[in-house]
Amino acid sequence: MSITAKIAMGIALVMLIIALVGYVVLNEGLLPGQPGRMQQFEAAFKGRSIEEGAILYQNNCIGCHGIQGRGIPGVAPALNAADLFDGSRLKAVGYSGSLESYLYGTIAAGRPVKSNPSYPQPMPTWGQSFGGPLRIDQVNNTVAFIMNWEESALAEGPGAAPTPAPPAGEGVGTSLDVALPAGDATNGKVLFDVTYGCAACHSLEADKVIVGPSLAGIGNTATTRKSGYDATMYLHESIVLPNEFMVEGFASGLMPANFGDRLSAQDLADIIAFLLEQK
Numbered sequence: 001m002s003i004t005a006k007i008a009m010g011i012a013l014v015m016l017i018i019a020l021v022g023y024v025v026l027n028e029g030l031l032p033g034q035p036g037r038m039q040q041f042e043a044a045f046k047g048r049s050i051e052e053g054a055i056l057y058q059n060n061c062i063g064c065h066g067i068q069g070r071g072i073p074g075v076a077p078a079l080n081a082a083d084l085f086d087g088s089r090l091k092a093v094g095y096s097g098s099l100e101s102y103l104y105g106t107i108a109a110g111r112p113v114k115s116n117p118s119y120p121q122p123m124p125t126w127g128q129s130f131g132g133p134l135r136i137d138q139v140n141n142t143v144a145f146i147m148n149w150e151e152s153a154l155a156e157g158p159g160a161a162p163t164p165a166p167p168a169g170e171g172v173g174t175s176l177d178v179a180l181p182a183g184d185a186t187n188g189k190v191l192f193d194v195t196y197g198c199a200a201c202h203s204l205e206a207d208k209v210i211v212g213p214s215l216a217g218i219g220n221t222a223t224t225r226k227s228g229y230d231a232t233m234y235l236h237e238s239i240v241l242p243n244e245f246m247v248e249g250f251a252s253g254l255m256p257a258n259f260g261d262r263l264s265a266q267d268l269a270d271i272i273a274f275l276l277e278q279k
Helices: 005-029 037-060 088-094 097-107 137-148 150-156 185-195 231-240 267-278
Strands: none
Touching: 037 137, 097 137, 185 267, 231 267
8 A cells, every 4th residue: 555545545544533522522522502412301300300209299298388388387497488599598597508409308317396386387307318208319300390490490580379278167176076077988099199198297107107107907996096085086086186186106296287277178088088998
């Protein structure tokens, strides 16, 4: 092979290498503002994380923090709120870290000490490393879902309407003498799983503890828990007056004490009917 041919081949190889490097740079998104495979991968990963977080929020958080994170008066604060994302809330509690780390720590470790008189129930512990039910990735996914509200919350500004509490007079109250209507167990399951988020704290699997005691078999054991109470009366009291009788091994104050205000007589009857089916 002549020298000229070798030079031409060398130049061709150099040009090919330059072209390949350029392709990699563009495809991997290594140039500022240039989308590439890694950016697409990161966006897809973030999207999946938010989707998983939405499911976790629906299953575990909606009962206290409300639909779309709007909060429930007297139960828990809004998470879809401008003051959380603009730094006001973090400044008020003296937290200097990032919002993501604040959310992660609060979800994972909980808040065993009541820090706001407006919300009398402490935040439960959710992270497995602190004794809760959620893995690290599940806590991170929940944080990603909450962070997804940032743009809309800041655009909406302060004063977003919370999830409304039941109108005055519609709650069943705390008297155990009130006559309850016939219960619908099918609707009770929806109320237990979704509307009031009871499943976030109470498992229906035997010996599985989330925050409160397992309710597996409660339709049978409710008759033996408290002397002089049948199953319906025991469940009624446990829901509207949760601190009157504590299952051994569980502390008082973990369950919201305002279900008497939040539940209508029909909702209470439906939840009791569903729980009585857990044999």
